[in-house]
Amino acid sequence: MREGRRDTTRAFATRAFALYRSSILICITALIAAFSMLLTCSRAAAQDGGWELPAGRIVHSAAVSADGQAAVVGSREGIVYRLDGAGKELWRYDAKGTVLGLGISQDGKRVIAASEGRKAIFLDEAGKLLWEKEYDFSLIAAAIAGDGNLMGLVPRKSREVWLLDAAGNDVWKVEYDSAPVSIAISADGQCVAIGTRDAYVQLYDKAGTLLWKQQLDGPVFSLAMSADGAFIAAGDESKKAYLLKGQIDAGAKSSIVWTYKTDASVQAVAITGDGSVVAVGSRDKNVYLFDATGKLTSKYATGGSVPAVALSADGTTLIAGSEDGKAYGFSVKQSVAGYAASQQRGTVLAIVIPLAMLVVIAGSVLFLRLNPAGQRFWDKRGAGLRRLAREIWRARISYLLIFPTIALLFIFNYYPAFSGLFHSFTDWKPGVSEEWVGLKNFEAVFNNEFLRSGIVNAIVLIVTGYIKVLTVPLLVAELLFHMRSTRMQYWLRSLFIFPIVVPGVAIILIWRNIFDPNIGLLNNFLALLGLMHMQQPQAWLGDPNTAIWSIVFIGFPFVGAFALLLYYGGLISIPVELFDAAKVDGAGGLRRFINLDLPLLMGQIKLLLILGFIGGMQEFSLVFLTTEGGPYNATYTPALELYYQAMRFSNFGVASAIGTVLFVVILGGTILNLRMRSAAEYQA
């Protein structure tokens, strides 16, 4: 009997060991596969070779020389920046008015700028003014021939286009029924293309003779022409980018080679000298690159819509200007390669992962079958597996019914969560590249002064939130609970809950009005009491000393409907016998509250504290709608900085790292709180 049992035990141990060994092997194989895949990915994604240059609030225009070594960008503030091939500023020129159009000659020695300040400005390579001309209209677009001897200007609202020579003398002009909005001149100076609001592209020779017209789908916001004028890139308000092919000799016809639809109106296009690469800037914040056949070869997301792109004639350099206030420079080749790699990686992953899993499964099956212990295990467990498979098949309807739920959760909840964790370790340029940078983002997070003041503010908000939620709603709930008149009680309870019909955003905006220095309720009230002179009003939200406390004050007197409902619900579910018992013991009023109500409401209190912590850590709309984080960094919160990092600065990796840090903090806080809760319950 005892012997037999020992035998069984030993056999079991062997089997268990075999199982253990094989599972370890499988795990190691899978890990190695995963790591090697990750490594290849990050290596493929590396290399970007671009630069970024902050240039005012919006970069409205850009142009680049034939070899890509001389670039100019124009800003909202009216500054023309001259850059070298690496994006270094060489000089700047104040055009006194938003620079809406720029052109540079092929050798980079002549720059024409069209300013909203009703001026055309002609500069040489050192930034010296050669001439400037004042007009009656703002200028919205400019173009220059490759040798700098012919240039075109488009004025706003005048329905004319003016062509000038290098000395600034008028050469010819055309008039339209519909306002012209864009212009391009071929590098050889032989033809001029003009785009109008009524959706026509019209091509002229250098003398001003109309060669052909081509209609597009919307106002033609931008045009660019290859060196000989054979290819024209166009972008219009209908969100489309076009490549047109035009004949300029004898027959003079045109045709559309390809179109591409972006997510918003196309504001800028550029083309290389031979027409083999087209760059497109769209209101959807992306810069697109296409080859001659219209195949998307690269895509880059900036932080704002893209009113300017420029391509060097040799196709090496791409410059883009964005509403996020930055000029971007790219190496076309690297950008295309990076995009291809990132696209490829998706496909590779989609193939490699299932393949690797298959190999692992097949390997483990083989391992089990070839190994005597494994064989026994297989025989024994095989039955179980087959039974499981049968059960799964029998329950197929159940799986089918929950499939939509699971699919949605996978796409919109699980995937973003893992994507966020993963990308916090990368320099993430969505759709373009993701380079593994280790802990660099976290370094940036911990060195970010806005985030540090954000953490302090989050703590202030959480602690004051705790105080608010523990006092007034509890008091109101107790008072309501002790009312005798049930009708009164019902009405008061409903009225206290009533403010939840006002959308949260409206409440915050109303409070912003209450804090207004001049016409706000608070200052007027204080003036009424004689505590303030309206001649020297207090800017509650504008003063760094009071801003965060004003935000804390929002919602006064803090009868939160949610907390009130919870407390009240908790109070009415206390068995009446307990109250009676308390009364028999002679415990009334405060003593009953401390000894009976409070312990029985502990569950609600804990819940409110946890929710307050989670909510406070993620506070966004409260500060975004009142101060946007200001003055300076006085009212930043971590979630606000996360938003800015992603949406204003396009630092998706850093934003993900902030998200990851907050996630860890929130998870830690919640677990701590839950453990305290269970410990408290254990003691009780």
Next chain:
Amino acid sequence: MLQTLQSRWDNYRRSRRITAASTSGSAGANPVHQVLITVLLLLLLLLTMVPVIFMLITSLKNRGQIFTQFWALPRPPLWENYTLGWNGMRAYIVNSLLYGTASVMAVVLLSSLSGYVFARHRFPGKEVIYVAILSLLMIPGVLTLIPSFVLVRQLGILDTPWALILPWTAGGQVFGILLCRSFFATLPQELFEAAKIDGAPELSLYWQVALPLSLPILVTLAIMHFVGTYNDFQWPLITITDPAKQVVGVGLRQFVNQWGVADIGGQMAGYAVAVIPLLILFTFGMKYYIQGVTAGALKA
């Protein structure tokens, strides 16, 4: 759960009435105390209502009236502010109603279906999947905000209603499944047995037995989810840039920025107009909302 809550509430009301009758003269019944309680509550109520009252009064004034007679009632009341407010907010409100309703219908359908399956079906891996779904409650919005934005952009649905409806629906399900599963688990097995014996196919058990019984809880879920979508601000802010497609939360901000300080009265009228949908909803559904809050709290 809700049934027990309801019955507890009834019991409570009954017993309160009895004790109230039997224990006159105790502290709670002291008329002076009652007056004090009422006065204190009314004072707190007044303070709570200050922003709402301020909004309503200011919404009928123009800039001049606000500056010169801040404390006076609007004389004359400028009802045309409401025309302004309505014209400014109408499109946003319609959008909010459309997207919110679409998401509510999807959430109610998917949550009840999944809740039903998790409560009444048996299949391998059920508990693991359920716990995996519940674990999503631990994932804070800040972690998924940016990756979700990137995902939506890569799916090409940025700046379309789908960018709101799909993520709202996916996220709203988690609480819905929790609510529905615990409700369906309380339904007596005999109901389903009887229908099964009558030869009803599996889906009609859900459709004809479970759904009609769970109508109150589904209404609760629908109201909670709609209120959630109506109050959402951050997600529409980053995914919708076209003002014509924007919803109320961000719309309010755009509306204000558009008018600036020039027309506070019109702004306030706009806020007041934005209240209407929830006001109507709560007039009919306050009970369900309160049940939802309490039930959600008990589950958590």
